[in-house]
Amino acid sequence: MNAIFLIAAKEWVDAFRDRRSLYTLLIGALFGPLMIGFMFNQIARQQKAAQEIQIPVTGPENAPVLVSWLAQQSGVEILPGPENPEEAVRERRAEFVLVIGKEFAAKFRDSRPAPVQVVSDATSQSTRSKVSRLNHLLAAFSSETGGLRLMARGVSPGIVATLKIEQVEVATAQQRAAMIFNFIPMFLVLALFTAGMPIASDSTAGERERGSLEPLLLNPIPRWQFVAGKWLAASAAAMLGMALTLSVTMAVLFRLPLEELGVRNAVSLAQVLLLLAAVAPMGLIAPAVQMFVSCFARTFKEAQSYLGLLMILPTIPGIVIVFYPLTNRPWLHPLPILGQYAMVSEILGGKDLPALSLLGALAVAASLTGLLLALATRLFSSEKIIFGR
Amino acid sequence: MIAAQNLHKQFGSVVAVDNVSFVAPDGAVTGVLGPNGAGKTTSLRMVYGLLKPERGSVLIDGIDMASHTLAAQRRIGVLPDISGLYPRLTPREHIRYFGRLQGVPSAELDHRIDTWVRLLDLGSIIDRRVAGFSHGERTKVALARALVHNPGNILLDEPTNGLDVMSTRAVRELIRHLRAEGRCVVFSSHVMQEVSALCDRIVVMGRGKVVAEGTPEDLLTLTGCASLEDAFVHLVGPHGETA
Numbered sequence: 001m002n003a004i005f006l007i008a009a010k011e012w013v014d015a016f017r018d019r020r021s022l023y024t025l026l027i028g029a030l031f032g033p034l035m036i037g038f039m040f041n042q043i044a045r046q047q048k049a050a051q052e053i054q055i056p057v058t059g060p061e062n063a064p065v066l067v068s069w070l071a072q073q074s075g076v077e078i079l080p081g082p083e084n085p086e087e088a089v090r091e092r093r094a095e096f097v098l099v100i101g102k103e104f105a106a107k108f109r110d111s112r113p114a115p116v117q118v119v120s121d122a123t124s125q126s127t128r129s130k131v132s133r134l135n136h137l138l139a140a141f142s143s144e145t146g147g148l149r150l151m152a153r154g155v156s157p158g159i160v161a162t163l164k165i166e167q168v169e170v171a172t173a174q175q176r177a178a179m180i181f182n183f184i185p186m187f188l189v190l191a192l193f194t195a196g197m198p199i200a201s202d203s204t205a206g207e208r209e210r211g212s213l214e215p216l217l218l219n220p221i222p223r224w225q226f227v228a229g230k231w232l233a234a235s236a237a238a239m240l241g242m243a244l245t246l247s248v249t250m251a252v253l254f255r256l257p258l259e260e261l262g263v264r265n266a267v268s269l270a271q272v273l274l275l276l277a278a279v280a281p282m283g284l285i286a287p288a289v290q291m292f293v294s295c296f297a298r299t300f301k302e303a304q305s306y307l308g309l310l311m312i313l314p315t316i317p318g319i320v321i322v323f324y325p326l327t328n329r330p331w332l333h334p335l336p337i338l339g340q341y342a343m344v345s346e347i348l349g350g351k352d353l354p355a356l357s358l359l360g361a362l363a364v365a366a367s368l369t370g371l372l373l374a375l376a377t378r379l380f381s382s383e384k385i386i387f388g389r
Numbered sequence: 390m391i392a393a394q395n396l397h398k399q400f401g402s403v404v405a406v407d408n409v410s411f412v413a414p415d416g417a418v419t420g421v422l423g424p425n426g427a428g429k430t431t432s433l434r435m436v437y438g439l440l441k442p443e444r445g446s447v448l449i450d451g452i453d454m455a456s457h458t459l460a461a462q463r464r465i466g467v468l469p470d471i472s473g474l475y476p477r478l479t480p481r482e483h484i485r486y487f488g489r490l491q492g493v494p495s496a497e498l499d500h501r502i503d504t505w506v507r508l509l510d511l512g513s514i515i516d517r518r519v520a521g522f523s524h525g526e527r528t529k530v531a532l533a534r535a536l537v538h539n540p541g542n543i544l545l546d547e548p549t550n551g552l553d554v555m556s557t558r559a560v561r562e563l564i565r566h567l568r569a570e571g572r573c574v575v576f577s578s579h580v581m582q583e584v585s586a587l588c589d590r591i592v593v594m595g596r597g598k599v600v601a602e603g604t605p606e607d608l609l610t611l612t613g614c615a616s617l618e619d620a621f622v623h624l625v626g627p628h629g630e631t632a
Contacts, residue, residue, distance in 0.1 A: 007490075220463040383439070
């Protein structure tokens with residue numbers, strides 16, 4: 001048994017002297033959290049930008065009342081509009097333009113509907129919220145002025161106001177912010193795969209490539225202990241990478257203005273530990289799969305390309321669950337990958353996990369890992385693998 | 390002592406080793422001589438137990454390799470045909486790693502490493518990473534690593550292949566030193582001079598078979614040739630074919 005730890009320690013030292021595996025670990029651990037931070041900031045900025053809008057107005061001299069009313073609203077700044085508004089918007093020189101035609105003054109004076117145009121490009125995601133703010137402002141001006149006109153004629157404005165609409169935040173920003181949370185399970189599982197990969201491939205295919213497998217296997221130790229030692233090193237690296245990703249994610253979440261976005265940020269330390277426990281079973285399986293696959297490769301590079309393809313396995317369901325979170329499906333919990341995604345969704349949603357879920361996931365992971373390591377041991381005994389270079 | 394009996398190995402339809410038997414006694418150097426492709430490496434791989442012979446058996450100090458693999462392997466030290474080092478580890482780490490896997494106590498290891506540094510003149514490189522070492526330096530590290538557990542039986546597959554003069558001398562001196570300590574040394578080579586300079590006994594192989602076995606004098610008598618080189622050519626044929 002001592003040999004397992006000797007082998008694991010050697011693989012660990014060997015791997016971390018290689019800059020490549022260190023960078024893989026760090027990039028794998030930092031990519032997800034930084035991405036999450038970036039996306040949150042984008043949404044926060046967009047929301048802020050929507051509240052403070054600059055409105056380019058073409059033909060302001062036609063409607064001084066409207067323009068000065070707009071300018072008095074909080075966060076609104078009036079800019080001179082471009083000569084040709086449609087062209088300017090199409091070429092993205094302006095995000096949107098409020099156009100007031102010459103006939104506005106006459107119609108407004110006669111209390112007939114006075115035309116204004118809002119020129120915008122619906123394909124531009126970022127301007128959508130600003131345009132909707134402008135529309136709200138125009139509607140408010142319209143009903144305010146209409147009310148004044150009715151009062152001047154001795155009619156209560158209440159008669160035409162069939163509805164009393166209260167401003168309810170549509171909260172799209174909040175929804176989008178909550179959706180970003182759904183990326184966290186995938187990033188945690190991907191960190192396991194990336195961090196374990198260098199050791200899993202170098203200690204198998206790399207060992208074959210260097211011709212060092214033959215002298216190594218001549219040491220009087222049962223074959224399975226070589227496999228177990230190498231797996232232990234890869235699994236420890238995978239767990240380290242995952243824990244690193246989780247801590248950086250938490251650090252990023254604490255620094256983000258989540259409350260401003262209306263997202264509840266109450267991930268306690270207990271929940272972080274629960275997250276670790278929920279994802280960890282995959283940290284047993286992932287390196288075992290990677291080792292098994294790498295045994296078929298003759299070189300480190302060949303193994304890396306196989307393992308790159310293997311990464312698609314957790315990625316596809318990972319992206320799907322961003323849109324369809326796997327909550328309230330406890331029967332998924334013991335399954336590899338999907339179970340991790342489902343459990344992380346539950347924990348981030350503030351729910352408790354039944355102990356059975358964690359135990360089930362661990363039991364399934366342990367037996368799958370054992371099976372994979374047994375298969376890898378068979379490969380390690382194969383003459384084709386030992387000598388086939 | 391190593392005894393190989395009727396070893397047979399086939400890869401697909403190609404018979405690589407055909408009924409090979411030889412005995413390598415303790416305190417002697419046994420050379421396995423033969424042209425490239427004669428089955429030397431395959432035979433040695435069966436002797437050290439990483440290839441399973443289809444027929445035949447190997448006894449290491451009387452222990453059967455097939456049924457007591459680990460016990461038999463504990464009694465041998467092997468330098469395979471490729472040194473197979475880890476580029477990011479130092480020679481000291483290589484020797485320590487294999488020493489620990491062989492069960493040499495950690496405290497004893499430092500002492501053994503000092504001995505190998507002296508024997509193979511590794512002093513200047515012992516704590517440098519192996520990446521960038523010359524072929525000679527790599528072979529010396531692989532030798533020290535293979536022999537750190539002081540095995541009684543030593544198998545070297547073409548140990549001097551591609552080495553410069555100084556490294557070849559160092560390896561030859563080491564082989565004589567091991568013989569003087571009473572160990573059983575088997576090494577393979579396709580170089581006549583190498584074998585005649587070192588060996589007490591010679592096993593000549595050609596086309597997967599043992600063509601002749603004995604002391605250098607035995608081979609001369611057997612073939613009626615004046616020199617070992619002539620005897621070798623006579624035995625395996627001018628194009629490496631068995632006579």
